[in-house]
Amino acid sequence: MLQQSTAKTNGIQRPKRLPTPTRRISKQWVPWIFMAPALILFSLYVLYPIADSFMLSFYSWDGLGDKTWIGFDNYIQLFDSESFWTALKNNILWMILFMLAPPIGLAIALFLNQDVAGIRLVKALFFFPFVISQVVIGLVFSWFYDPNLGLLNTILDVFGFQTIALLSSEEYVTYGIIVAGLWPQIAYCMILYLTGLNSLSPDQIEAARLDRAKGLKMLRYIILPQLSPATFIAVVVTVIGALRSFDLVATMTAGGPWGSSTVLAYMMYEESIFNYRMGYGAAVAVVLFLIMAVYIAYFLVNMLRSER
Amino acid sequence: MYPTPIKHASPLTNILYRISLPITILLWLMPLAAVMMTSIRSIQDINQGNYWGWPTSFNFIENYNMVFQSTEMGQYLLNSMIITLPAVLGAVALSTLAGFALAKYKFKANIWMLAIFIGGNFVPFQILMIPVRDLTISLGLYDTHMGLIMFHVAFQTGFCTLFMRNFIVGLPNELLESARVDGVSEFKIFWYIVLPLVRPALAALSVLIFTFIWNDYFWALVLVQSDTVRPVTAGLSSLQGQWLASWNLISAGAVVAALPPVALFFAMQRHFIAGLTLGATKG
Known part of the structure; x- marks a missing residue:
């Protein structure tokens, strides 16, 4: 195919032109022509909406009628509202507990990084939860936590503990949802570490073994430094995953009981779609975006540095 | 080891x-x-x-039969297919073009364009929600398959462009240069040289974003409201509301909804994991 096409273009015998200024300019545009479709669509659906949401957060709007400029009123209301602080507190809880995913993922990866019969299938089965929709995971765990019939209470009962209605307890509900969210997140971190373990330098490990480095010391001083790219990605995707949590909250509790398990992402959805407070919802989204922007910026700076 | x-x-x-x-x-x-x-x-x-x-x-046969006969589950599955397949195709096509531009051309804004695509990929959906919903309504695409397809193509383009760019960067420059010396046009270089070489990456990427798009729940809630368009994730959660006590049927529905991405994952496991880690570790 390649040869054919070159032959064809050669056969036409284009007159060899000198590079004129017009031609050089048009060459500058080549990458932009390749990028144009992606860039146009991305600007329309991602870049412009971010700016638009910022604008919208200064208006009062029910989604249909006229927008009224109200300055920072949405934000003032937001910082006065109890449910905002509940949501923010829950988001922070998500972030803290989600940080368990990288170390647990690493532990499982270390456990599975062996060459025995059937290990590929075992790895695939461990990774399994990441492939399933969060709606299904929410359903699976609602079932698991069910106060009358769920497996959790069946187990608690067998061992003689007090049973618990986890998803209707204001105190524990968020922990219950976070555990459900950790399940696929651990699987994700595990696969990142498994790939990292595959690309370790054997020389360094051998050298360390000759120096009689063993067990945890070996892990701490030889292995972990080499795994740092995997750790970096695992931490970033985990933080972003924690801040993005929406599907599980929506399917397992819809923010309940009495708003105690809501997170910023769900609060935003609820205020805009159910309460028709678009401007207020946009303000919640802006706060969430600004928190996330810190991590996005951190990721970008790191990445761009390694590109240069 | x-x-x-x-x-x-x-x-x-x-x-x-x-x-x-x-x-x-x-x-x-x-x-x-x-x-x-x-x-x-x-x-x-x-x-x-x-x-x-x-x-x-x-009651394997009875329950699964029941799911398909007394609910819209079949329709939901079909909707998910109608939405996911073109969206995967579109996102992969656009991002291969864009990834090529970012990988093989030197221009001032290059690194910034890359940063924008990556950054956009990480934003919370909620900051996009109201404007995207308005845009979809004003384009007349609210509650249509096309509305969801357009959004998914646009959004996934961020991640996919990073992915394709990282793959294409590794292709040898000499190949492109010698074609240029022969006077081959830039588009033909893309079509006849680059495209055949990136085929393995295209497979990995397609498998990966198939599951991302299939599993989307948020946009299915925001951009769709009728059963004839609703994909399987949102469909399942609406069934959950209707069938409070019939846990056996809800469970069967959940298994059905999870099956396509799971089957794809087991069939193309190597591609899937390669995709996940190429997008991530090169970063």
Whole structure:
């Protein structure tokens, strides 16, 4: 195919032109022509909406009628509202507990990084939860936590503990949802570490073994430094995953009981779609975006540095 | 290799390790196994509270038949297909073009364009929600398959462009240069040289974003409201509301909804994992 096409273009015998200024300019545009479709669509659906949401957060709007400029009123209301602080507190809880995913993922990866019969299938089965929709995971765990019939209470009962209605307890509900969210997140971190373990330098490990480095010391001083790219990605995707949590909250509790398990992402959805407070919802989204922007910026700076 | 290969350990350790593998798998997938067990139980079992014992009868065919006949599950599955396949195709096509531009042309804004695509990929959906919903309504695409397809193509383009760019950067420059010396046009270079070489990456990327788009729930809630368009994720959660006590049917529905991405994952496992880590570790 390649040869054919070159032959064809050669056969036409284009007159060899000198590079004129017009031609050089048009060459500058080549990458932009390749990028144009992606860039146009991305600007329309991602870049412009971010700016638009910022604008919208200064208006009062029910989604249909006229927008009224109200300055920072949405934000003032937001910082006065109890449910905002509940949501923010829950988001922070998500972030803290989600940080368990990288170390647990690493532990499982270390456990599975062996060459025995059937290990590929075992790895695939461990990774399994990441492939399933969060709606299904929410359903699976609602079932698991069910106060009358769920497996959790069946187990608690067998061992003689007090049973618990986890998803209707204001105190524990968020922990219950976070555990459900950790399940696929651990699987994700595990696969990142498994790939990292595959690309370790054997020389360094051998050298360390000759120096009689063993067990945890070996892990701490030889292995972990080499795994740092995997750790970096695992931490970033985990933080972003924690801040993005929406599907599980929506399917397992819809923010309940009495708003105690809501997170910023769900609060935003609820205020805009159910309460028709678009401007207020946009303000919640802006706060969430600004928190996330810190991590996005951190990721970008790191990445761009390694590109240069 | 780290940890030390278990082959060098004592036979006892070896046996214990091999026994521990299926046990940990069983514990790890227990919530899922419970749902699969429930999906083949009879309603009598459910009503009598026989959730964890041996099923009195295996209603595999009855339950799954019921899911397809008395609900819109079949339609939801079809909708998910109608939405996911073109969206994967579109996102992969656009991002291969853009990835090529970012990988093989030097221009001032290059690194910034890359940053924008990556950054956009990480933003919370909620900051896009109201404007995207308005845009979709004003384009006349609200509550249509096309509305969801357009959004998914646009959004996934961010991640996909990073992915394709990282792959294309590794292709040898000499190949492109010698074609240029021969006077081959830039578009033909893309079509006849670059495209055949990126085929493995296209497969990996397609498998990966198929599951991303298939599993989307948020946009299915925001951009769609009728059963004729609703994909399987949103469909499943609406069924959950209708069938409060019929856990066996809800479970069967959940298994059905999860099946396509799971099947794809097991069929193309190597591509999937390569995709996940190429997008991530090169970053």
